[in-house]
Amino acid sequence: MAASASDSGLTPAQEERPRVLTGAASPGEEQYDPEGSGVRGTVRNADGSAVARAAVTLISQRGRQIGRSVAHADGSYVLDAPGPGSYVLIAGADGHQPQASTVVVGDVTLNHDILLTGTSRLTGVVRGSADGQPVPAALVVVTDVRGEVLATGRTGRLGDFTFSELVTGTFTLAVNAPGHRPAARPVEVDGQGVTRVEIELSAGARVHGTVRAVSGPLQDARVSLVDAAGNVVASSTTGEDGAYAFTDLDAGEYTVIAAGYPPVASALHVDGPGVDDFDIELRHPDE
Template identity: 55%
Template sequence: LPRRSAAAPATAHAAAPGMAHATAPATAHAAVPAPSASVNEPVEGFWAGAPDGGVEIRGVVSGDDGRAVGHATLTLIDSRGHQLSRAVTLADGAYAIWTPGMGTYVLIASAAERDPQVATLVVGDQPVDFNLILTGSNKLAGVVRDLEGKPVPGAVVVLTDVRGEVVTTGTTDAEGSYSLSGVTSGGYTLAVSADSFRPAAVPVEVTGAGQTRQDVELRPGARIRGTVRVRDGGPLNDARVTLLDAAGNVVGTTTTGEDGAYAFADLTGGQYTLIATGYPPVADTVSINGRDDDDRDLWLVHSD
């Protein structure tokens, strides 16, 4: 393919609004692909190899780890969304693709197991050196099981970053499997919860492109439940129920509803103490003059 000198100054400039991984135009000493550095294909009768008046865009596609990304696909489209040419990078990540001439174009780069990138390029009459970085589209997957090794279906899986922000969520299938895609490299906390099990949280490190596996084991969660009743057997509404562990520490507190029911979940085995109380006493001062009725209402509430 015809080539312009790599040392020729590039008057065109490249802009990639919102694309943090699009690099600035490379300098003259940057790696420049050979004429065979990419495979150009004709599109709708237009030969993308070296059209008359065409300008070459060239560069290197690499990963966020700095390694070259081979077999990445580069697609060039115009401002109307029409495809103009296509190229594929070599093993060293080098590519070269031709434009019909000066103008504004959109370059799309994609590769397996990586997030695609899009850059807007303003091309003049000189070759444009433009490198791209494709971050790995990592996947976190695994199986949630109980202590007997049986899968736990319907478990909720939540992935949070180091700041505690939720990154993504999922649910295990009938086989207890989960899969969270689009996870970037870094450290996370994986939290899993399911009915009748104690919630679990494990640290996980996602590295490189591909799939990171993290299985999780859930322990069964004991539950205490019952009904608070008055002497005649009827349910007691708004009673305060407190659960203490063997050391006298408060494990939880709840208030009964109209049916008098209470429940404590996610408990470990051991000895506990249940304390049920009505309303705490209320005192008020009343002055009686001995001649008229003196109405005075009293309100019983739980102090928070």
């Protein structure tokens, strides 16, 4: 589909004109003489070091490729533009987060340095705290400081896990596995490279049972689990079979307290002969 004036301010003829491909070219790639102004600069890491072999591409606002360059050993690049206008500059390199920015080119070459953020790998192993054995199939979740999930995965047969392409920052690593208590810890990922961590999971104790009355299992009984300090660790309401269960418990001394509905007292006025209806509702205080 033919376009009139593009968003970059170029005529269709200008956009169709062959562009200069500056930097490393593929075998057999044709080179053209430079025309007009352009963009030049340096691609660097957050620590200021040059990013060699970074791919830098200049496109028009309509998405047409204007030029492509590969940064030299010192991180420098040069791209030619067909004329003044607004363009999009895209940069990317192995081990770095890609970046796109809008550049406005005038009659002279624009100096525009590019800062790429390096990515890192987070790898580690999950073990049981009691025996030190690997915990396979554990769910591992990485979240950022806002609590948003960035990556999830499961440990392998040897309890190992790996997450690639994480940017520098502080993250929370949460691990959960059947038969173990969940664990979470902060992880600091610094620059490029590999951050290694080891997570230990404690085996979670489980308590279950049945509350019975003389007539059989007692439904809707309130069961509370209290630790040695008197704190209510968990509470549960029995089902039709009178069963209750508590999971993911630390080893230690507990007290189990079971009770039916608390008593209800209501004032009642009876008027002469006949039958007066008076319904009573029993429930637990927090229902």
